[in-house]
Amino acid sequence: MRQSTLFTKTRREAPKDEVSKNAQLLVRAGFVHKEMSGVYSFLPLGLRTLERIVNIIREEMNAIGGQEVLLTTLQDPGAWKKSGRWDDAVVDVWFKTKLKNGGELGLANTHEEALTALMVDHIASYKDLPRYVYQFQNKFRNETRAKSGIMRAREFIMKDLYSFNRDETEFKTFYEQAAAAYLNVFRRAGIGEKTYRTFASGGSFSKFSDEFQTVCDAGEDTIYIHDGKGVAINQEVYTDDVLAELGIAREELREAKAIEVGNIFPLGTKYSAALGLTFKTADGKDEPVWMGSYGIGPGRLMGTIVELLSDDKGLVWPAEVAPFRVHLVSLGRDGDAAARAAEDLYDALRNAGVEVLFDDRDLRAGEKFADADLIGIPTRIVVGRDSSEKGTFEVTDRATGSMELITREDILRTYHA
Amino acid sequence: MRQSTLFTKTRREAPKDEVSKNAQLLVRAGFVHKEMSGVYSFLPLGLRTLERIVNIIREEMNAIGGQEVLLTTLQDPGAWKKSGRWDDAVVDVWFKTKLKNGGELGLANTHEEALTALMVDHIASYKDLPRYVYQFQNKFRNETRAKSGIMRAREFIMKDLYSFNRDETEFKTFYEQAAAAYLNVFRRAGIGEKTYRTFASGGSFSKFSDEFQTVCDAGEDTIYIHDGKGVAINQEVYTDDVLAELGIAREELREAKAIEVGNIFPLGTKYSAALGLTFKTADGKDEPVWMGSYGIGPGRLMGTIVELLSDDKGLVWPAEVAPFRVHLVSLGRDGDAAARAAEDLYDALRNAGVEVLFDDRDLRAGEKFADADLIGIPTRIVVGRDSSEKGTFEVTDRATGSMELITREDILRTYHA
Numbered sequence: 001m002r003q004s005t006l007f008t009k010t011r012r013e014a015p016k017d018e019v020s021k022n023a024q025l026l027v028r029a030g031f032v033h034k035e036m037s038g039v040y041s042f043l044p045l046g047l048r049t050l051e052r053i054v055n056i057i058r059e060e061m062n063a064i065g066g067q068e069v070l071l072t073t074l075q076d077p078g079a080w081k082k083s084g085r086w087d088d089a090v091v092d093v094w095f096k097t098k099l100k101n102g103g104e105l106g107l108a109n110t111h112e113e114a115l116t117a118l119m120v121d122h123i124a125s126y127k128d129l130p131r132y133v134y135q136f137q138n139k140f141r142n143e144t145r146a147k148s149g150i151m152r153a154r155e156f157i158m159k160d161l162y163s164f165n166r167d168e169t170e171f172k173t174f175y176e177q178a179a180a181a182y183l184n185v186f187r188r189a190g191i192g193e194k195t196y197r198t199f200a201s202g203g204s205f206s207k208f209s210d211e212f213q214t215v216c217d218a219g220e221d222t223i224y225i226h227d228g229k230g231v232a233i234n235q236e237v238y239t240d241d242v243l244a245e246l247g248i249a250r251e252e253l254r255e256a257k258a259i260e261v262g263n264i265f266p267l268g269t270k271y272s273a274a275l276g277l278t279f280k281t282a283d284g285k286d287e288p289v290w291m292g293s294y295g296i297g298p299g300r301l302m303g304t305i306v307e308l309l310s311d312d313k314g315l316v317w318p319a320e321v322a323p324f325r326v327h328l329v330s331l332g333r334d335g336d337a338a339a340r341a342a343e344d345l346y347d348a349l350r351n352a353g354v355e356v357l358f359d360d361r362d363l364r365a366g367e368k369f370a371d372a373d374l375i376g377i378p379t380r381i382v383v384g385r386d387s388s389e390k391g392t393f394e395v396t397d398r399a400t401g402s403m404e405l406i407t408r409e410d411i412l413r414t415y416h417a
Numbered sequence: 418m419r420q421s422t423l424f425t426k427t428r429r430e431a432p433k434d435e436v437s438k439n440a441q442l443l444v445r446a447g448f449v450h451k452e453m454s455g456v457y458s459f460l461p462l463g464l465r466t467l468e469r470i471v472n473i474i475r476e477e478m479n480a481i482g483g484q485e486v487l488l489t490t491l492q493d494p495g496a497w498k499k500s501g502r503w504d505d506a507v508v509d510v511w512f513k514t515k516l517k518n519g520g521e522l523g524l525a526n527t528h529e530e531a532l533t534a535l536m537v538d539h540i541a542s543y544k545d546l547p548r549y550v551y552q553f554q555n556k557f558r559n560e561t562r563a564k565s566g567i568m569r570a571r572e573f574i575m576k577d578l579y580s581f582n583r584d585e586t587e588f589k590t591f592y593e594q595a596a597a598a599y600l601n602v603f604r605r606a607g608i609g610e611k612t613y614r615t616f617a618s619g620g621s622f623s624k625f626s627d628e629f630q631t632v633c634d635a636g637e638d639t640i641y642i643h644d645g646k647g648v649a650i651n652q653e654v655y656t657d658d659v660l661a662e663l664g665i666a667r668e669e670l671r672e673a674k675a676i677e678v679g680n681i682f683p684l685g686t687k688y689s690a691a692l693g694l695t696f697k698t699a700d701g702k703d704e705p706v707w708m709g710s711y712g713i714g715p716g717r718l719m720g721t722i723v724e725l726l727s728d729d730k731g732l733v734w735p736a737e738v739a740p741f742r743v744h745l746v747s748l749g750r751d752g753d754a755a756a757r758a759a760e761d762l763y764d765a766l767r768n769a770g771v772e773v774l775f776d777d778r779d780l781r782a783g784e785k786f787a788d789a790d791l792i793g794i795p796t797r798i799v800v801g802r803d804s805s806e807k808g809t810f811e812v813t814d815r816a817t818g819s820m821e822l823i824t825r826e827d828i829l830r831t832y833h834a
Contacts, residue, residue, distance in 0.1 A: 005484075007539050007540075007548045007550060008539055009538070009539050030539075033535050035488075035491065035492070036491070039489050039491045039493075040489070041487060041531070041535060044484045044485060047487050065422070067461045068461060068464055069461060069464055070458060072457070072458050072572050073555060073572055074452070074571060075452070076452060076453045092517075095491075095514045095522075096514060097512045097513060097514045097524065100509075105512075107514065107524075114452065114458070118450050119424075121450070122424050131424045133424060138490060138555065140490075140491070142516065142517045155489050155490055155491050
């Protein structure tokens with residue numbers, strides 16, 4: 001894409017109404033626009049990044065047998081009353097609205113009820129199980145505090161997967177597959193080394209649920225990490241009893257602030273029993289389906305990457321989530337030799353299937369470099385006078401700052417789809 | 418995809434609470450699930466179809482210079498009060514809700530206000546124009562009547578593009594490019610021959626807007642078609658004055674019911690003036706930006722295809738919007754020669770990049786054929802005893818019902834990515 005046509009502009013100053021690092025940088029770089037506290041629009045660079053993250057998650061969910069659907073924001077109270085979660089005193093983040101011709105509706109803050117009710121039409125026998133269903137869908141939560149940028153929003157995209165199994169054993173096998181898929185997601189998104197599977201509080205059907213916590217000072221949670229085992233314990237279950245059960249001593253653990261980037265949760269038969277989702281076993285008995293839920297917020301994950309990896313010059317995107325793979329910066333002017341060399345390399349990279357942001361703007365080099373640092377695309381290729389005269393291009397890694405002079409042929413060998 | 422793992426089931430009976438043909442067939446075939454009147458979830462086959470339609474539109478919007486964003490559902494009243502559209506007496510389809518810590522919010526029914534306010538940060542000079550920005554985003558409309566299935570929903574995905582130009586001339590050039598892109602969309606979606614660019618009422622800045630109307634008995638609109646010119650006139654502007662202005666005589670026109678599948682609308686400076694979206698001209702003057710809006714509802718388009726093309730056996734999808742290109746139906750059992758031939762062809766087609774729904778279920782042939790007719794994938798390939806013995810496969814076109822016996826090699830030559 002030609003940067004001269006990109007409609008967003010960067011800003012030198014951080015917006016005064018943002019306190020979080022992720023929102024400050026994402027607004028400055030033109031990735032998001034704040035509509036109000038906790039409500040952000042995604043602009044072209046931000047949407048591309050979000051879509052990359054969504055695609056990583058989609059691939060990992062498909063790999064464990066997930067089938068994608070798209071449920072609705074508007075929720076009829078019926079199913080929620082059956083599960084006991086319609087009342088604002090029980091769930092305190094509801095946004096509610098009214099139908100013109102009467103009747104209250106809710107804006108979905110999660111989808112256990114809706115999907116369980118839907119599956120009643122499609123599951124009758126043990127032969128219809130197991131099933132794994134997921135979506136990327138907007139969730140709405142009426143948060144009183146929303147100061148963490150895109151990490152805790154009132155409106156946000158969530159990947160939520162729900163598992164439907166015959167029994168607890170089958171459920172547990174899938175649960176571990178999902179946990180492994182989650183670790184794949186965080187590794188591919190560039191935060192794998194800092195992300196721990198974390199014991200957290202469970203519900204009626206399991207002592208624990210599992211969170212995925214990324215160590216970061218901006219986190220709202222406190223966790224205790226066991227480096228040897230590569231796992232952590234959330235403060236909420238950090239008790240002598242739990243430590244004894246897990247066979248872990250306090251001295252082996254280190255405390256850290258962390259961001260919850262995902263969670264997986266055994267639901268047992270809580271929703272299936274409440275909403276009548278049963279199946280006939282091979283013996284002809286009716287039993288409620290065993291369920292689990294599995295959430296990742298792609299926006300929160302994007303915000304976490306910013307909090308963790310950005311530096312004082314701006315954003316730093318890992319290759320697999322970056323809005324473009326290469327930022328090609330032309331220092332040429334008015335069709336001179338450098339400008340022609342840049343156009344030529346832009347065409348060659350695009351023909352090789354590389355996603356390129358091409359800074360073809362009529363600006364000083366310093367402004368272009370500052371914008372490139374702020375936007376944070378992994379690889380910057382600068383085309384200057386040397387490029388046309390000596391055939392070499394300055395290639396800089398955004399994360400490390402390391403620079404090399406590389407020929408056109410080596411660039412095309414290195415970067416391809 | 419193996420049909421044995423697809424979680425949705427088909428139904429023989431039309432749901433009693435649906436009066437529209439599109440909802441009846443889409444529910445029966447397992448493409449959508451009705452949450453409440455006018456609110457539908459998309460199941461795997463339905464979501465795949467919707468995504469195909471979205472991708473056609475995305476490609477056509479990108480081709481005319483569109484840049485994709487994602488705006489929000491939650492709307493602060495501020496910008497809407499400036500444009501005069503916050504009041505329920507002015508816009509009668511609002512869903513409204515409340516922030517927990519005070520303040521009313523709206524659920525977006527359109528996005529002129531939000532995007533115009535956003536663009537103030539990014540447009541300052543004539544050098545920043547023109548700009549074309551679009552999104553695929555949920556819209557919410559508090560309809561009192563919602564009986565047309567996915568064609569008139571209370572919650573629905575909309576592609577809305579907005580144009581930002583320096584002056585009326587530049588705007589009009591783009592407006593015609595957008596009209597041509599819209600005709601491409603409807604042609605690729607398989608309803609081009611029945612879809613007419615239609616004169617409709619304009620606003621303050623233009624006598625006319627343009628609708629795209631698809632001739633169909635299920636339509637809510639009445640249009641008058643001029644076959645010679647390939648255009649139509651909406652009943653709302655079907656007056657002697659307008660006919661005289663267009664140089665068309667009543668006798669040249671035929672009346673038809675039609676579905677509005679898209680519209681493009683000159684906005685002039687209505688929103689830019691109200692919201693302060695101005696730019697400096699080359700002469701240093703401040704002028705409001707010229708705008709237009711361009712809408713297509715992918716869900717309504719999907720519903721229109723169903724209304725127009727389906728038959729008494731079920732859905733009929735054009736190739737470019739079908740959830741899969743090929744429906745491979747195995748008549749084999751328990752690993753017999755036909756079952757092995759089907760597995761082999763499934764692998765070969767997938768390796769060739771073809772999207773295949775593979776009916777590997779343990780069901781009678783009649784049930785499989787009825788499901789295949791109901792689901793409506795363009796090409797059905799049946800693998801029976803002859804396939805393993807003589808090497809021929811029965812290939813049937815869903816739309817015409819024509820059948821041919823084709824060899825494996827010819828199938829792979831015909832169907833590839």
